[in-house]
Amino acid sequence: MVQFSLPQNSKILKGKYYQDKSGSNNLKKVNVYRWDPSKNENPRIDTFEVNMNECGPKVLDILFKIKNEIDSTLTFRRSCAHGVCGSCAMNVDGVNTLSCTKSHSDIRGELNIYPLPHLKVVKDLVGDLNVLYKQYESVEPWLKTKVGEKTTKEIKQSQSDREKLDGYYECILCACCSTACPSYWWNGDKYLGPAVLLQAYRWINDSRDEDKKERLKKVADELKLYRCHTIMNCTNSCPKGLNPAKAIGSIKKMLATS
Amino acid sequence: MEEKNNPLSPHLQIYRWQISSLLSITHRIVGVINFLAITIICFWSLSLLFGAESYLIINNFLQSFFGKFVAVGLCWTFSFHILNELRHLFWDLGYGFDLKISKITGVLALLGSFVFTILFYLIGKNIF
Numbered sequence: 001m002v003q004f005s006l007p008q009n010s011k012i013l014k015g016k017y018y019q020d021k022s023g024s025n026n027l028k029k030v031n032v033y034r035w036d037p038s039k040n041e042n043p044r045i046d047t048f049e050v051n052m053n054e055c056g057p058k059v060l061d062i063l064f065k066i067k068n069e070i071d072s073t074l075t076f077r078r079s080c081a082h083g084v085c086g087s088c089a090m091n092v093d094g095v096n097t098l099s100c101t102k103s104h105s106d107i108r109g110e111l112n113i114y115p116l117p118h119l120k121v122v123k124d125l126v127g128d129l130n131v132l133y134k135q136y137e138s139v140e141p142w143l144k145t146k147v148g149e150k151t152t153k154e155i156k157q158s159q160s161d162r163e164k165l166d167g168y169y170e171c172i173l174c175a176c177c178s179t180a181c182p183s184y185w186w187n188g189d190k191y192l193g194p195a196v197l198l199q200a201y202r203w204i205n206d207s208r209d210e211d212k213k214e215r216l217k218k219v220a221d222e223l224k225l226y227r228c229h230t231i232m233n234c235t236n237s238c239p240k241g242l243n244p245a246k247a248i249g250s251i252k253k254m255l256a257t258s
Numbered sequence: 259m260e261e262k263n264n265p266l267s268p269h270l271q272i273y274r275w276q277i278s279s280l281l282s283i284t285h286r287i288v289g290v291i292n293f294l295a296i297t298i299i300c301f302w303s304l305s306l307l308f309g310a311e312s313y314l315i316i317n318n319f320l321q322s323f324f325g326k327f328v329a330v331g332l333c334w335t336f337s338f339h340i341l342n343e344l345r346h347l348f349w350d351l352g353y354g355f356d357l358k359i360s361k362i363t364g365v366l367a368l369l370g371s372f373v374f375t376i377l378f379y380l381i382g383k384n385i386f
Contacts, residue, residue: 010265043265094274117269185269232278246355253352
């Protein structure tokens, strides 16, 4: 049975309040989800007053400012800071996005930052994505060809076949879409989720791949694929502007017409 | 990772509703209501076999304020379900996944359902 409420150990408590010490007149209240694995406590929401006169334009800049100047124990993943690596995916202002590409000036009032939804929290804003990576592995995201002489030669692809991968190869696997999907929340152990299905489609749709039929057969499953009900939360949240809902729709269509 | 008492990050509690997700859950709820409604309507037509008396019971109910509310409500649930199902049919054909288009069709389905409800009501009142 689906559990809509949070389990007892995940109920969120009110946390600390960090008052501004700079005396700035341009403050933003930033509420951040915190959970410390070394303490036996429930997660809490800490509120930081951040001086926006001396802060970069992105949400990630705010997090860095908090970590550098207010509370160095704040934990989050980040790497490239340019929307390429997908490490800093989190829930900002109620929608999953990359904090490094999200401008905080878009958000009025208090800023709420949570980890990606419905994941096991490792610490603070870091969620455990192991299940998703296992599912990614299950779609065999590599080129598969029949073993033979052909494999010693370069497999060429026409420009129009290459263009079929546009809108799919750009996925950086930040998991914003999958963790935005209610179906994935309730059936994340069985349903593959938008990110992995978009990747599956990327390989099904590759003209060089020779395993298309098997790939389709593998993914054609009541739980793996058809738990998608076109809720479109995935497409709404994708920070790269891709369309996982369309990719899933295309797989369904392929199965219906093949 | 070792077994620990790690919490689950909040989901429904914090995720901002989108037009698309709201319409999707409405579609489901309305679908269940319609399923029950059709069952009740079947029993209603069955009860007509028992003659005028049983007809009167249902007629009295439908004349009451609550009865009218239910009738108009069902006009809306059926209108909405049919219009939103059209979106699903187009999705199944591979059209309408574009974010903007899906938002527009969603709003159209919602507005259309209210227009249909008013139309059904007026037709029922013999205004045309």
